[in-house]
Amino acid sequence: MTRDSMRSATLNVAITIGLGGLAILILPNYWIYLATGAMIGAVGLLSLGVVEGRAGMISLCQLSFAGVGAWTVGYLNVAEAPGGLPIWILIGGLAAVPFGIAIGLPALRLRGINLAIVTLGFAGAFDAVLAAITYPGQAEFLQVLRPDVFDGDRGYFLFVVIVFAVISGVLELVGGSRLGSCWLAIRHSERAVAAHGVGIPYAKLRAFALSAFVSGVSGGLLAGYLGMLVSDNFTMFGSMVLYAVATMVGAQYPEGAVVGGLLGALFPELLRRLDVPQDLGNLLFAIGAVQALAARETISESLRRAFCRVVRSKTRQLRRLDASALPPRIDYGNAPALAVRGLTVRYGSVIALNSVDIDVPAGAVVGLIGPNGAGKSTLIDAVSGYVLRYEGQIETKNRPLEGVLPHRRASLGIRRTWQTNRIAPDLTVSAYLRLAAGNITNDEIDAVLAWIGLPDPDTKVSGIDAGARRLLDVAGAVAARPAVVLLDEPAAGQSFDEAARLAERISEIPDLFGSAVLLVEHDMDLVRAACSAVTVLDFGEVIASGPTREVLDLPIVKTAYLGVVETEAA
Amino acid sequence: MNSLLTNAVAGLTAGGAYALLGVCATFTFRLVAVVNFAGAAIGASGAFAFALLVEVGTPIWGGAIAGLLFGALVGVLVGEIMTRWFAEASTSIKAAVSTALLVGVTAVGLRVTGGQRPHEFPELLSGSAFRLLGVEVTNTAIAMLGLAMLFTLLIGLFLNRSHVGLQLRALSERPAAAELIGIPVHQLSLWVWAIGGAATTLALMLIAPQRAPNFLGLSLLVVPALASALIGFFRSFWATLLGGVVIGEMESLISGFSGLGAYRTAVPFLVIIAVLLWSQRGGRWDDAR
Amino acid sequence: MLRISDLKVDRAGLPVIREADLVVEPGRISVLLGANGAGKTTLLEGISGIAPVTGGRIKLGTEAIETNRPTERARKGLAHVEQGRTVFRTLTTEENLRVVGNGVDFARSYALFPELEKRRQVRAGLLSGGEQQMLVIARALLARPKVIMIDEMSAGLAPIIVGRLMNAVRALADSGLSILLVEQFAALALEIGDRAYVLRKGQIVYDGACRPLIENPDLLHRLYLGGGAHA
Secondary structure (H helix, E strand, O other): OHHHHHHHHHHHHHHHHHHHHHHOOOOHHHHHHHHHHHHHHHHHHHHHHHHHHHHOOOOOHHHHHHHHHHHHHHHHHHHHOHHHHHHHHHHHHHHHHHHHHHHHHHHOOHHHHHHHHHHHHHHHHHHHHHHHHHOOOOOOOOOOOOOOOOOHHHHHHHHHHHHHHHHHHHHHHHHHHHHHHHHHHHHHHHHHHHHHHOOOHHHHHHHHHHHHHHHHHHHHHHOOOOOOHHHHHHHHHHHHHHHHHHHOOOOOOOOHHHHHHHHHHHHHHHHHHHHOOHHHHHHOOOOOHHHHHHHHHOOOHHHHHHHHHHHHOOOOOOOOHHHHHHOOOOOOOOOEEEEEEEEEEEOOOOOEEEEEEEEEOOOOOOEEEEEOOOOHOOOHHHHHHOOOOEEEEEEOOEEEEOOOOOEEEEEEEEEEEOOOOOOOOOOOOHHHHHHHHOOEEEEEEHHHHHHOOOOOOOOEEHHHHHHHHHHHHHHHHOOOOOOEEEEOOEEEEEOHHHHHHHHHHHHHHHHHHHHHHEEEOOOOOHHHOOOOOEEEOOOOOEEEEEHHHHHOOOOHHHHHHHHOOHHHHH | HHHHHHHHHHHHHHHHHHHHHHHHHHHHHHOOOOOOHHHHHHHHHHHHHHHHHHHHOOOOOOHHHHHHHHHHHHHHHHHHHHHHHHHOOOHHHHHHHHHHHHHHHHHHHHHHHOOOOOOOOOOOOOOEEEEEEOOEEEEEHHHHHHHHHHHHHHHHHHHHHHHHHHHHHHHHOOHHHHHHHHOOHHHHHHHHHHHHHHHHHHHHHHHHHOOOOOHHHOOOOOHHHHHHHOOOOOOOOHHHHHHHHHHHHHHHHOOOOOOOOHHHHHHHHHHHHHHHHHHHOOOOOOOOO | EEEEEEEEEEEOOEEEEEEEEHHHEEEEOEEEEEEOOOOOHHHHHHHHOOOEEEEEEEEOOOOOOOOOOOOOOOOHHHEOOOOOOOOOOOOOOHHHHHHHHOOOHHHHHHHOOOHHHHHHOOOOOHHOHHHHHHHHHHHHHHOOOOOOEEEOOOOOOOOOOOOOHHHHHHHHHHHOOEEEEEEEEHHHHHHHHOOEEEEEEEEHHHHHOOHHHHHHHHHHHHHOOOOOOOO
């Protein structure tokens, strides 16, 4: 959690309550009544903002969670449970959590699309259940009681506004935490998140639990608003409309949720006054959602971009490197950072790696080279745990890693970078480093960025070019200070000068951070400059290994690279 | 015993319709890589075009053909949105788009058809085919099941025997390579959408008289459709067919038990959960990302 | 037949090719060499339209094609045989051919690669690497291209098969087809080539005859891998 997110959370709460108070002073009663519905919708949208907006999972049963909350409040009301509406709503939210977890449980193993089908099925099943049971107290015309302080339209509006403000503030804090960054990253690439040492299932499950809670609260608020509910308030189709609205406005942003809530409540009213059929609002939400998906930008994001253009134009200069401000070096002693023995990987009948041995001693930078298809990436995948079916042994600091999952290997001291860009574009540079490195202070982040040559920790990743993203990928892996860093073609796409600078950085890694390096790279200038030893792979086998200069001069290596059979030519 | 059989026969109609819808979902996913949440909504458009045309006096078979064409047209429109703007998007994004389109198409459909106002759906086939142990087996039930099987068979033949089918298989396996050798990728994709739209229309035209025929209700038949497709892992047409029939039968048999009848729409959910938990027991995360 | 000038190509947002010039004369073979990661594949993808071209011109014959979509470029006579032997694995050998040439007699394809005729009904995924390579080339030829670009034809194949493929390519050129052959393994390609280019870090660092490169492996080595150590 950062100071930034604390500040923006507080700001959120203040602005929301301020605007809500203003609305109470100036709006007539009827509009207050409508606005209350809008804000309840906004709370519902916030719940989708967690699973959909942040973690990128499709949930089509949000209103079912709300239904659980609403029905719970109904029961507590009939039972005249102590505490009154605020407590009942809280309990209603908690009652929805087990449902969220139950739906999220298959999500531990499911791809996004199957998850969407599960939630759809759940919404359908829940429709049937709700239709079969009447709302508690309906037979006796028992309305849900509001607390005295918040009775009346204006009072209840204030109550809803406060609830919204608190929830959006808390969500802002969670969003700024490592868990929040993790959600944004999962949405982009699950493998990359595992490489930071984060367990994916946990993160997903928490998103669902939190989302169900918020949704349950919105259902409870609705119970207090309308007094009496029917199953039609919580249909599957309603969940889909909510999903479309969330997609359109960007429900992970408080202003997006409010805009969405207002659209949902006021649009039908507007259409009614214009004598246009009200249900056409849904068509506009659908068009808006498709448009947002095509543009890859929600309404909130457009607003924020426009706002930023007006307000902020200063860019930060690259700071001078202060090596003492870097995260402290970790001393790993003399145990080998990585020892690979007899590693064999088969894909069907193809042998990708055949009995490969590689050593990366503590404090060393070792190169791994070879022509395309030689098995370099397979080796990195096997070491980092993405290919778990292999023969042979992989050890770090004398600890065997067989059967250990990628995120556990990452926390045991093996970090990697990727050939293709896998950094979530929605994160800021500093949030990414925090996600990758775990405990790291703001000053340390600045120092790491200065070291690798990236300027501004507050820019979004989407705003920096692809070459810089590669450097950021390297910076993240190194800042975690693992026993060994596996760098997969970090210099691809860099110019001659940039590659030369990068070579210097890479050779400094052991001294500055304590990590050993295994470098896969095609740029031989870089390999010469950075590596003390190299191993050459060809057709999945080690054909040479030893000090860099000697190995690169071996005829067999030239042959592997060039196909020049020198004995023939001579 | 007899009531059980009555329910089982009634389940055939629903099962056949689910099967046909499911096969269309599998078809769309296999060939253009979209899990189409809007599938049933597209079919509902065609089915209601048919009902409305007949209401204004169009002969029934003429209306049916016009309905099929209209369903194909709506399918093509949805397909155009998908191929034009989302050709490179991930499966999840495409699913999100199709969900939004379900909302949009249904909104328009409800408006045009007068909301929940019930419509008289002409029965394309009526009467009973034969009696089995004293239970009437309706023509619709036979036709529905037969159509589902015929469609599955035809799709197989089309993909395996025709040149367009061959190109479609090539396209679905390697879109980039297909484009490089000059296959008209865009046009072919639209054909897939057209066929899917027409076939779902047919399924919904036949089942609509048995259901509360409002636009939303038909659109939401996407749930059993996707559940059936899931049984075939979005891959096997025949397993999808079987899945659809099984879900239809389960629903129908459950309605036979007093007290459980109201919960029959929960059947697809149970099937979905069971299939997924079993099939994905070894998986860990999205390998592709 | 194919002439590109000042071409700039991006890949995943990275500028990979910076201002490349390259020519393939009618009925000739131009060989494009370079180490891993030099940008050879990206250059081809830019020419065929898969990767975004951010500047420069591509002329096929007399026609500028840099704004066309890949399918259109293919129809105008540009064939691109991708690396990795992109057969449609679930289709049989003959089906792979039929995707392009429906109702066409495949006699010419089988005359060029008799190996394929024996394997007509076999799924392409089950063919050997060499047979798959023959199949993708034969498939590309069925569209009757003016220029064919072949990427990493010999990667992972046994020398005897590579020799066989090289001979076929030479024969195709002699029958009038223009060919751009991209190879990492230089020796055999240079033997059959008419003109050579060496690409290093997205830039053409050699443009000239093949002979000097064959006669002076050290020159080639330096062009590939940089560094002055081997001069």
